[in-house]
Amino acid sequence: MADSRDQFAVGGMSCSFCAESIRKAYDRTDGVEDADVSLAHEEVRVRYDDDRVSEIELKDTLRDLGYTIRDPDKRERFREQQAELEAGKRRLALAGGASAVTAGLMLWMIVVVGRFESDSLAMDLVALGLALGTMFGPGRYILEKAINSLRRGIFNQHVLLEAGAFGGLLGGLLGLTVFPAFPTVHFFAVSVFVTTYHVLSGYTSLLVRTRASRAVQDLLELRPDTARRVTDDGVEEVPVADLEEGDRVRIKPGESVPVDGAVREGESTVDESVATGESVPEEKTPGDEVIGGSVNETGTLLVEVTATGDDAFLNRVAREIEAARATKPGIVRLADRVLRYFVPGVLLIAALSFLFWLVVPAVWSGGPFGTGPNVQRGAFAALAVLVLGYPCALGMATPLALVRGGGAAARRGVLLRSADAFQLLPDIDRVLLDKTGTITAGEPTVAEIASFGDDRTDTDVLATAATAEAFSEHPLADAVLECAGERDVAYDDPDAFDSVTGTGVRATIDGDEALVGKPDWLASAGVDVSSAAGDLERLRDRGLTVSGVARDGDLIGLLGIGDEIKDDAAATVRRLRDAGIAPVMITGDDERTARAVADAVGIDRVLADVLPDEKRDEIRRLQAAGHRVAMVGDGINDAPALTQADVGIAIGAGTDVAIESADVVLVGERLGGVVDAYEIGRESYRKTRQNLLTAFAFNGIGVAAATTGLVHPVFAMIAMVLSVSAVLANSFAGQLLSGDGVNASFAVRDDSRAAD
Incomplete structure (x- = not known):
């Protein structure tokens, strides 16, 4: 046995039923040892014996089920998702238009004509065209998935939907040809509406997943596409992908660092919040490491490449995001768990209902069920079961709770x-x-000022520090200047200025030398900082970065700079x-x-x-x-x-x-x-559970009543509307009274797989 593993990016998954269908298909494939389907990440990991099944056969299994295999390149995969999204939008527009016209025909019959049954062949044929056009046009992909699932003995939401759609189509055709009492237009309407609903669900799910995939896409775009490579012949601009370990690149102030590497020449401050999340930039000198995607702020650096490709920081984070998605504990929705049994159950009940009215009255002649096979009643029973069995309210239970909660x-x-x-x-x-x-808050600010000397105040310390830092580009200098502005402390430009990378600044103010920077640097410059040891330790215990302020050789104060809570x-x-x-x-x-x-x-x-x-x-x-x-x-x-x-x-x-x-x-x-x-x-979540209970009650009672063959399919559709209305009323009860507008609910961006 040759144990192999493969991973495929899959397009077209929309709900947990899709993941379950793929898993079942692989479970029934000879040679497949194990299959892990990640719905959130739209990936399948397969462990198999390559002596018994090939990678091509594994991919063909996915394609046969109606799913696509996306390009492994993340940028190309994102473009494929965008193309799928556009195709889904076109399908939704076509199906939505057909539903609008069909709804108009139904209202015309009920309101204007005043009857359920149509007496216009033209209207019947228009409704038939809309049903066929929707099922075999924008809904064709659903039909293909249903057929391929049935070939493998898998009963999923696609199978149930097509059973309802074809049931409506069959009922309409029977009304055209055999049973004039059948509501032809309304039966055809069932085919249009259930197909459109499923197209809408699929598009919404694809929209959410396409947005989610932007995380990795945005991450990879943080790194520049090109870099300045320094060679013996000069400087050349090359794609980052062409860089190799040992190459040297020049990075100017304000540019993003294109690679992971080590500084060989130059000094600068680098914003590494991309990796550490910390707001205070790091001082970089020769020998220090830099991270791809961070931002060089003040000086020019010559960096030697130490990691490329999959070993680079941003690519490692991208892999970690993907690994986290794949291993994130999932939840099994109550709706999904019940629907696994609900789908085959509805199909079985519909078939048994038809057989019952076909066989029992013939066998039990003269009994309470009539005499002889009752084809019309059996057809009504089977078709009404399929209509009432389609879990429309069930599918809306969670999304409506999302809408309410989102508002x-x-x-x-x-x-x-x-x-x-x-x-x-x-x-x-x-x-x-x-x-x-x-x-x-994520921004360095002056949290505390400690002044020393009887004749000095915090304002004196801040004014000296602000004047000394006036020409500095360091983020800590920005915090000092901002604090001076907030406190209306006046400061001037220094007479002379020099920045000492990694330690502080030296300036001349009215003939006095002023130093602002690390206390250790001040001490090495001859400033006595021993008297401030207690305050220095206290500020550091608060988690603050401490800068000393000295003037004319004397320590006049300390600045505690930190991230405000x-x-x-x-x-x-x-x-x-x-x-x-x-x-x-x-x-x-x-x-x-x-x-x-x-x-x-x-x-x-x-x-x-x-x-x-x-x-x-x-x-x-x-x-x-x-x-x-x-x-x-x-x-x-x-x-x-x-x-x-x-x-x-x-x-x-x-x-x-x-x-x-x-x-x-x-x-x-x-x-x-x-x-x-x-x-x-x-x-x-409390509302979701109430909605699910309501939806299951309507579906369960409706299916049971439909088996009698006495439920007119039009009333079956009305019952579907009532079930959705009940779920809707429960979802927004109290919300509308409190003025919580439904429009605000568009903040919820995922009705995800529950819509199926």
């Missing part, structure tokens, strides 16, 4: 992007919070505890700074110096221990963890990659939306 969430600045989030939020018992940009951070932590959820801080920052922030907001457990893949691994460990985990973050380094978590919550002011990797987005920077999302999710 309430949008008013509170919370965008709920995933249907799963509604079901998982009520079960969350651990929330992992990133520090920078999540608990804190958000106003609602402590209150949010208290609300989480009150809800029975344990908060945990997880950050790439150092232990001392992280602990200071955690103590300030009331978090007991802190995980510091954590890399992106380690955040993801910690979440996996908690999930393996049986916890439901939410992750809150805002940076690219948080994306794998946001994807791995049961519920990923992104701060809306964060990076696009983090937002696209999350299930919930908090608009702006308010952290309290975490608890708001939990409360709304809990209420919405």
Whole structure:
């Protein structure tokens, strides 16, 4: 046995039924040992014996089921998804137009003509054309999937839909040819409406998944396409893909770093928040490492390439996002679980109903069921079962709860992007919070000023520091100047200025030498800093970066610069505890700074110096221990963890990659939306369960009544409308009275697979 493994990117999956159909097909394929289908990531991983089945046969199995195999290149895959989305939009436009015309015909008959049965052959033929056009036009792909599923003995939503559509078509044809009492137009309408509904569901699901795939696409686009390679012959601009380890590239101020590498010449500050999430840039000198995707800020660097291709940082993060999606614990929806038995059950009941009215009256002549085979009643029974059995209200139960919850969430600045989030939020018992940009504002600010000397004030210290830093481009200098502006502290340009990379600045102010920078650097320049040891240690214990300010050889003060804690951070932590959820801080920052922030907001457990893949691994460990985990973050380094978590919550002011990797987005920077999302999710899930119970009741009672053959298919359709109306009324009861507009609900961007 030659054990092989392959992974395919699959197009066309829209719900858990699709994943189940693929899994069943591979289970019945000789030579396949195991198949793992990731609906969220639209991928299939297959382990097989390549002596018994080939890779080509595995791909053909997917194609036979009606799915496509996408290009393994991520950028090309994204373009294919866009093309599929355009095709889905065209199908929806055609099917939607046919439904509108069909609805018009039905209303004309009921309102104007005043009867169910049509007496116009022209109207019957128009309805027939609309049914055939919808089923074999925009709905043809559904038919192909149903046929290929049946060939493998798989009963899924495509099979049930086509049974209902063909049942309506058959009923209409019987009305045209055999039974004049049959409501021809209404039967044909069934075929149009159920097909259109499914086309709409498929398009919505594809739209959501295409948006989700942008996370990896945006991540890969952070890196420049070209780089300046330095050779013995000069400088040449080459594609980043052509760079090899050992090549040297020149990076100018303001440019993105194109590769992972080591600095060989030059000094600069580099914003590495892409990797660390921390707001204070790192000083880079020869020998230091730089990360592809970070931003060079002040100086020119010559960097030697140390990692390319799959080993580069951004590509590693992209793989971690994909791995997190593939291994993220899924949930089995109540609707999906029941529908696995509901689909074959409805088909069986429809067939048995027809046989019953065909056989029992003939065998039990003179009994309560009449005398002789009753073909018309059997046809009515079978067709009404298929109409009432199609789970329209069932499919809308979760989306409508999403709409309701989305409206309430949008008013509170919370965008709920995933249907799963509604079901998982009520079960969350651990929330992992990133520090920078999540608990804190993500921008360095002057948090405290300590002045020394009887005749000096904080204003004197700030004015000296601002004047010395006036020409500096360092982010910490920006914090000093911003603080001076906020406090209306006047400062001038220095008489002379010199920046000492990695340590501080030296300036001349009214003939005095002023130094602003690291206390150790001031000490090496002859400034006595021993008297400030207590204040220095106190500021550092608060997690602040400390800059000393000296003038004419004397230390006049200290500046404590840090990332300001958000106003609602402590209150949010208290609300989480009150809800029975344990908060945990997880950050790439150092232990001392992280602990200071955690103590300030009331978090007991802190995980510091954590890399992106380690955040993801910690979440996996908690999930393996049986916890439901939410992750809150805002940076690219948080994306794998946001994807791995049961519920990923992104701060809306964060990076696009983090937002696209999350299930919930908090608009702006308010952290309290975490608890708001939990409360709304809990209420919405309660509504979802009520909706499902209502839908199952309508379907169950309707199917049972339809077996009698006394339910006119028109009334079957009316019952479908009533079931949807009941679900709708329950979903929005109280919301409309409270002024919570439905328009706000468009914040919900995923009705996902529940729509099927």
